[in-house]
Amino acid sequence: MTNESPTEPLIQIKDLFKVFGKKPTKVMPMVREGLSKDDILAKTGHTVGLKAINLDIHKGEIFVIMGLSGSGKSTLIRHFNRLIDPTEGQILVEGIDVMKLNTKELEQFRRNKMAMVFQRFGLMPHKSVLENVAYGLSVQGIDKATRNAKATQWLETVGLAGYEEQYPSQLSGGQQQRVGLARALCTDAEILLMDEAFSALDPLIRSEMQDQLIELQKELHKTIIFITHDLDEALRIGDRIAILKDGNLIQVGEPVDILLNPADDYVEAFVKDVNRPRALTVETVMKPPAYRLTADTIGEALKQMKRIPANYAYYVTDEGFQGVVCQEALEDAVKTDKEALMEDFKVEEMTPISQDALLESIIPATMESDFPLPVIDSDGDLQGELSRAHLADVLSDFYTDGADDSTDEEKQNSTKEDK
Amino acid sequence: MADFSWLSKFPKMDRATLLEIRKYLDGTFRDFSREYGDVIESFFDPLLDFLIWFEKLLVQSPWWAVLISITALVYLTSRSWKLSLGVIVSFLLIGYFGMWEDTMRTLSIITVCTLLAIVLGVPIGILMARNNRTQSLVTPILDVMQTMPAFVYLIPVVMLLGIGKVPGVIAVVIYAIPPVIRLTNLGIRLVDKEVLEAATAYGANPMQRLMGVQLPLASPTIMAGINQTIMMALGMVVIASMIGVKGLGQPVLKSITNQYFTLGLFNGLAIVALAIIFDRTSQAYAKRSQKHMQGGQHD
Numbered sequence: 113m114t115n116e117s118p119t120e121p122l123i124q125i126k127d128l129f130k131v132f133g134k135k136p137t138k139v140m141p142m143v144r145e146g147l148s149k150d151d152i153l154a155k156t157g158h159t160v161g162l163k164a165i166n167l168d169i170h171k172g173e174i175f176v177i178m179g180l181s182g183s184g185k186s187t188l189i190r191h192f193n194r195l196i197d198p199t200e201g202q203i204l205v206e207g208i209d210v211m212k213l214n215t216k217e218l219e220q221f222r223r224n225k226m227a228m229v230f231q232r233f234g235l236m237p238h239k240s241v242l243e244n245v246a247y248g249l250s251v252q253g254i255d256k257a258t259r260n261a262k263a264t265q266w267l268e269t270v271g272l273a274g275y276e277e278q279y280p281s282q283l284s285g286g287q288q289q290r291v292g293l294a295r296a297l298c299t300d301a302e303i304l305l306m307d308e309a310f311s312a313l314d315p316l317i318r319s320e321m322q323d324q325l326i327e328l329q330k331e332l333h334k335t336i337i338f339i340t341h342d343l344d345e346a347l348r349i350g351d352r353i354a355i356l357k358d359g360n361l362i363q364v365g366e367p368v369d370i371l372l373n374p375a376d377d378y379v380e381a382f383v384k385d386v387n388r389p390r391a392l393t394v395e396t397v398m399k400p401p402a403y404r405l406t407a408d409t410i411g412e413a414l415k416q417m418k419r420i421p422a423n424y425a426y427y428v429t430d431e432g433f434q435g436v437v438c439q440e441a442l443e444d445a446v447k448t449d450k451e452a453l454m455e456d457f458k459v460e461e462m463t464p465i466s467q468d469a470l471l472e473s474i475i476p477a478t479m480e481s482d483f484p485l486p487v488i489d490s491d492g493d494l495q496g497e498l499s500r501a502h503l504a505d506v507l508s509d510f511y512t513d514g515a516d517d518s519t520d521e522e523k524q525n526s527t528k529e530d531k
Numbered sequence: 532m533a534d535f536s537w538l539s540k541f542p543k544m545d546r547a548t549l550l551e552i553r554k555y556l557d558g559t560f561r562d563f564s565r566e567y568g569d570v571i572e573s574f575f576d577p578l579l580d581f582l583i584w585f586e587k588l589l590v591q592s593p594w595w596a597v598l599i600s601i602t603a604l605v606y607l608t609s610r611s612w613k614l615s616l617g618v619i620v621s622f623l624l625i626g627y628f629g630m631w632e633d634t635m636r637t638l639s640i641i642t643v644c645t646l647l648a649i650v651l652g653v654p655i656g657i658l659m660a661r662n663n664r665t666q667s668l669v670t671p672i673l674d675v676m677q678t679m680p681a682f683v684y685l686i687p688v689v690m691l692l693g694i695g696k697v698p699g700v701i702a703v704v705i706y707a708i709p710p711v712i713r714l715t716n717l718g719i720r721l722v723d724k725e726v727l728e729a730a731t732a733y734g735a736n737p738m739q740r741l742m743g744v745q746l747p748l749a750s751p752t753i754m755a756g757i758n759q760t761i762m763m764a765l766g767m768v769v770i771a772s773m774i775g776v777k778g779l780g781q782p783v784l785k786s787i788t789n790q791y792f793t794l795g796l797f798n799g800l801a802i803v804a805l806a807i808i809f810d811r812t813s814q815a816y817a818k819r820s821q822k823h824m825q826g827g828q829h830d
Contacts, residue, residue, distance in 0.1 A: 193732055223734030234729030238747045248733040251743075299733065 120207070121168035122335050123192065123303070128165040128201030130187055130359075133158030136199040149358055161187045163359045165201070171302075174329060174336045176350035178343060184359040185339045186231075189307050192337060193226045194218060205303070223252050227296035231308035233288045235280040241267065241291050242276040248299035259298075266294040270324070286317035293325075297332070304336045311340065322349050343382050347371065347391040355379055368396040388507055389472035394465055397506045398487045398496030404428050405437055410457055411450040414442045424483055427459050432492030435459030436483060464488040467495050471503070478503050564691045575697045582643055582696050589635040597635070598622050605808065609815035614808075621804040630779065630801050637768055637778035638805065644700055644764045648708045649757060656715025656753075657741065666716065673709040681706055681770045689774055699776030707763040714756025718749030754817035761809045765802055779805075 131139050131152075139158045149160045162184045169175045179185040190196040191203060194210055203210040205225060213221055227248060228234075235244050242263050243250070249259035267273055270290040280288055289309060296304055310318045326349055329336065340346050346353045347367040354364045355375075363375035371391060374380040403425035407413040417425055423439040437459050445457060464486040465474045478485050484499035589597060598619065606615040625634050659666045685702055692698040722745050730744045746753075772780025779798045786795030 195728055195731060219734045219736055221734075222732060226732070228729065228732040230725050230729055232725050234723075234725040236726055236729075236744060236748075247730075251730075251733050251735045251739055295733075305732075 122171040122206060123167070123169040123337075124202070124204040125165050125167040125191070126202040126204070128162055128188075128191065128203070129199045130161035130184070130191070130196065131158050131199045132161050140200060160359050162191075162198070165361050167354060167361070167364070169335065169337065171335055172333045173351040174338055174349055176338045176340060176346040176353045177356060178340055178346045178353055179356035180341055182358070183356040185341075185356050186307055187359075188356065189305050189337060189339050192303070192305055193222050193228065223248065223299065225301055226303045226305055227299050227301040228305040228307065229289070229292045229296050229309040231311055233280070233285075233292045233312075235288055235291055235295075237280055239279075240276065241272065241278050241280065241283070244280065244291055245294045245298050247295055248301075252299075263294070263298055266298045267291075269297070269328070270294045284317075285313050286321065289313060289321060290324075293321075293328075297328075302335060304334050306336060306338045308339050308341065310345065311342070318345070325349060343370075343386055344391065347386065355382075367391065372396075389475060390470060392471050392506070393467065394469050394471065394474060394487050394498060395467035395495070397471065397502070398467065398498045399484075399502060401426055401486065401494050401497045402484075404494060405454075408454055409450070410442060410445045410452050410454060413437065413454055413457075414439075414446050417442055426486050426494055426497070427454065428494050429454075433464050433486055433488050433494040436462045436486075462486065464494075465498065466490070471506070474498070475503070560687065560690065564687075568691055572692055572697075575692070575701075578643075578647075578700065579695075579697050582640065582700065585643060586636055586639040589639050590632055594626060594631060605812050609812050610819060611811075611815055614811050614815065617811075618808055621808065625801050625804065628797055628801075630782075630798060633777070633779045633782065633798070634801050634805065637765075637780070637802070640696070640700065640703070640771075640776060640778060641761065641764050641768070641805070641809075644703045644707060645757070645761050647700065647704050648711050648760045648764070651704070652708045652711030652756075652760070653715050653753065656712045656756075657719065657746075659712065659716040660719035660745075669712065673712060676705055677709045681767065685770070685774055694775035696776060698774055699771040702774065703764050703767045703771055706767050707760045710759035710763065711753070711756040714759070715749065715753050718752030718756075719745045721752065722748045751817055751821050754813060754820075758810060758813045758817070761813065762806060765806045765809070768802060 129140065129143060130136075131143060133139065133156065136158060139152060139156050139160075142152055142156070143160055143163060147155075152158055152160055165188065167175075177185050177188060187196060191198055192205075192210075194203070194213075198211070205221075208221075210218075210221065236247065239247070242260060245263035245267055246259040249262065250256075264273075264276060267276060270293055272287060272290050272294065275283065275287070275291075280291065283291065289312075292309070296306075310321050313321060322345060325336075338346075338349060347370070350367055352364065352366055353370050355362045355370065355378075357378055363370060363379055365373075370379065371383055371386060371388070374383050403420045403422055405413050405416050405425045405427045406429070407416055413427075417423075417437070417439050425437055427434045427437045437457075441460075442457075445452065462481075462483070462485075463477070465477060465488075467487050467489050474485070478498055478500050481500070484497040484502075486494055487496040487498055489495050601622065602615050602618050605618050606612070609615075622634075625631060655669065659669050681702060684705060685698075688698045688701050692701070726748065727740060727744055730740050735743065768776070768778060768780040769783050770780070772778065772784050779802050782798040783795050783802075785791065786798070
């Protein structure tokens, strides 16, 4: 899964175990032997929180850790900044072993490297919104004028200008979480830990916040570790998703992998309920363009056309996709002038769809068109096609992409570039 | 034949041994107090000096100056005209019925006891909240302090320090300090875990967490504890008067022994007036700081 990034991962978790109880280290041999969570609980009274977790997280990605309650996701995120210490295992951030830091170093590490957003906001009720946002800086001992100036700026960025002197209890849930987000951004930490940050918000506000996060990420390029129990949310914002169940890592992959190649029944059960048209982009389901014409003259074009089984083709030049050409029209044109240039030939206009568009948005166009719709990238080059039959297939519940690996590789190579 | 008398009669220690134990303990403590009494007394000298200075200040300043400053203080902490008016009326009545001086003495000793209880109690409460072992160690001590009849621990205090103000203060503080300790501990333990976690996640050190998050958020609970402490200190005034603490307690004690109903009633009412003023003021202050926290109308 990591082949798209040539650099070292920013954060590495190696063979991490967490056992809760009085003497966790004594239980570790049992855990390693592979005894089940329930057996260990019954035998020793210890709870296995996390089991053999290995993760690589790269700079600049939104890495979503997904799982139901009790899956250990909140425990896992608290290991990144050592709010919880692991029983065994290594946590490396930029190659530094976080477990080896002493108290002072750990404080410095938390101040400068990571910022956290909490499910129930974790705001200080006795401090004003401005003081809350500036909290990270005040802990660092930065003077009041500087930190207030910076906090004001971030409040404005998250759309809460004018609320500086309010107290958290005077704000709505969505506004409070914006304060939480501004507080996290205010420290300029490179890594953002978001623990079910949007789970406590109602659906409308939640999707608004997701949009805002995606927008912010486009400018800030932070490394975000995002915890959620909501697969729709995970698919929407995640560059990569890790699925956690009972403390085990079940699957790590890009949203499409999870959606189209679920690793086991557990993941599959999740994926079934996902709103596919809203979660998938055109790029993830399109087929390679079957028939394309690149000829300079009409005669040439007709020759190419005759070689293909269909009676239409997409006409492509160096400038990208131009339109659709029918065999009949070409045959008519050849009668008048075989050497006429294709540039002058009137191709049938057809609105191509963007490969980044959500399926949701292109359903009507696809269904109305007799031809498969051409798919173009941001430069206007033809990347693929999408037929209505294929779209219908994808949207039905029973579709999985297991047999077809070629499209998978293709999109892995290209997803990163436009994010 | 075996002796079964222990079945009908509780088998107790024989008199001689019991006497030995008592003699030994009493003797040891007496020796201890003879040996170290002076040292311990001189240790409390600064406290005594402060007590005397504060009492003099209240008793010897002109009554109107004291009344004005108390009213001003009450108004500043409570921001309530009603309460301030109540203070003026009750102090005027107290003065008119000839209890001004005793009331000032009681006021001074209660103030000192409360301050002392806070200064000692809050840090102990913080330590308890930090550490479960400390908590399980301190809790039974607090139970003893609260339930042991005050007279019992008056005895060693008097043996050690004689009668007077300082032993009085010590007795009152022992009796009144448990609520501050308990509620400081409770208040800190009840602080929202996620808020504290947030502070930790942003790299706050233990001191920053304590001063910036735990104490401010625990303050309503701590204030309730302080309020309780003040009430209990006032309740001890009569008992403290038995070891020579001057103030409203002494006339009450006198009226018990001589069956002076009215004298007892008046002085008792003065104590009640003090208690109500202390209670309402501290509660109003606590409420005000809480309101501020929840973003009320205050600036």
